[in-house]
Amino acid sequence: MPAVIEVRHLHKSYGATVAVDDVSFTVEQGEIFGILGPNGAGKTTTVECVVGLRDPDRGEIRVLGLDPRRDRAEVTQRLGVQLQDGQLPDRMKVGEALRLYGSFYRKPADPEVLMDVLGLAGRRGTPYAKLSGGQKQRLSIALALIGSPEVAVLDELTTGLDPQARRDTWDLIQDIRSRGVTILLVTHFMEEAERLCDRVAVIDRGRVVAVDSPTALTERVQDGQRIRFRPSVPFEDALLTGLPEVTGLTRQGDLVVVTGTGNTLHAITSVLARNDIVAEHLRVDRPSLEDAFVALTGDRAATATGAAGAAVGANQPTSRRSTPCHPPPRPGPYHRPSPADPCWDGSRSPN
Numbered sequence: 001m002p003a004v005i006e007v008r009h010l011h012k013s014y015g016a017t018v019a020v021d022d023v024s025f026t027v028e029q030g031e032i033f034g035i036l037g038p039n040g041a042g043k044t045t046t047v048e049c050v051v052g053l054r055d056p057d058r059g060e061i062r063v064l065g066l067d068p069r070r071d072r073a074e075v076t077q078r079l080g081v082q083l084q085d086g087q088l089p090d091r092m093k094v095g096e097a098l099r100l101y102g103s104f105y106r107k108p109a110d111p112e113v114l115m116d117v118l119g120l121a122g123r124r125g126t127p128y129a130k131l132s133g134g135q136k137q138r139l140s141i142a143l144a145l146i147g148s149p150e151v152a153v154l155d156e157l158t159t160g161l162d163p164q165a166r167r168d169t170w171d172l173i174q175d176i177r178s179r180g181v182t183i184l185l186v187t188h189f190m191e192e193a194e195r196l197c198d199r200v201a202v203i204d205r206g207r208v209v210a211v212d213s214p215t216a217l218t219e220r221v222q223d224g225q226r227i228r229f230r231p232s233v234p235f236e237d238a239l240l241t242g243l244p245e246v247t248g249l250t251r252q253g254d255l256v257v258v259t260g261t262g263n264t265l266h267a268i269t270s271v272l273a274r275n276d277i278v279a280e281h282l283r284v285d286r287p288s289l290e291d292a293f294v295a296l297t298g299d300r301a302a303t304a305t306g307a308a309g310a311a312v313g314a315n316q317p318t319s320r321r322s323t324p325c326h327p328p329p330r331p332g333p334y335h336r337p338s339p340a341d342p343c344w345d346g347s348r349s350p351n
């Protein structure tokens with residue numbers, strides 16, 4: 001079966017800024033495919049080219065075998081898009097927005113069903129301005145799905161949501177995929193990529209540095225496991241750093257953190273025992289996707305970890321671009337390509 005999305009040697013600059021240098025990947029039917037990368041890596045520019053909102057300088061893109069620029073009317077009918085910074089007029093109601101968007105499509109989904117699935121049924125008559133952040137996010141997903149798309153492109157879909165709303169949204173995305181929709185997902189969140197994505201393209205400085213499943217990416221991390229403990233009595237680093245299994249040792253206050261390969265745990269606990277040292281509060285961490293990400297992209301990807309998911313570059317200032325078609329020139333475009341949308345007709349900010 002041909003790939004649903006094919007991107008080959010995509011290149012896109014904004015003046016002197018090279019946003020996307022050389023990006024290639026394919027997305028197969030029924031996949032949830034993630035694009036992960038630090039701020040400014042070129043993720044949004046890549047998906048904007050994929051959905052036809054930007055003209056690549058070089059490279060080739062096919063979506064369902066179509067050229068997103070040349071065949072844009074057809075691509076628009078078959079591709080649902082939720083891009084960053086979507087906005088609707090404050091007074092537009094949830095039900096109205098869905099009906100309006102549905103009118104752009106040949107085979108619109110039933111707004112009532114979508115509102116049910118997305119937990120918006122009770123909000124049918126609520127104006128956009130009165131929705132919570134999570135409800136706005138769910139509405140933006142509903143608008144991406146109102147055309148019954150075969151492919152959905154979702155950019156930063158859970159940014160700004162609380163942990164529970166984020167988890168609910170993940171369940172929703174899995175449900176959408178189980179209905180046969182192929183999903184291209186841009187994310188900053190490691191846990192999101194790990195939970196949802198079948199495969200991930202890691203993009204750094206406009207280039208793909210790896211494409212693989214989250215598990216396979218994690219397995220690439222050389223330093224394997226990380227062991228933390230509090231020693232019952234002080235000891236010299238050399239006691240453990242001399243072991244062939246140990247690749248590193250750091251101290252965080254009275255906590256010792258050892259990284260290693262092979263059976264590091266056995267090696268260090270044996271040595272400690274022989275020296276009458278008890279490893280208290282011992283914890284073994286397996287490498288995570290975040291470790292793989294940092295290994296692949298270097299220190300630009302310094303991240304914060306947390307139960308709700310580590311955010312790539314969470315401690316970096318957000319680089320901002322001018323999004324296409326901003327401010328929206330007509331009701332509720334969510335910057336989505338629509339035959340009726342001036343955005344779509346090239347009247348937006350320059351490519």
Ligand SMILES: Nc1ncnc2c1ncn2[C@@H]1O[C@H](COP(=O)(O)OP(=O)(O)OP(=O)(O)O)[C@@H](O)[C@H]1O
Nearest residue numbers: 014019038039040041042043044045319320321322
């Ligand atoms: N319209 C634009 N005009 C000028 N520069 C832009 C424009 N859009 C993006 N850029 C620049 O291109 C580079 C890639 O931006 P892009 O938004 O594609 O990255 P990103 O990985 O999506 O970033 P983020 O995670 O912060 O959203 C950045 O240096 C950005 O500042």
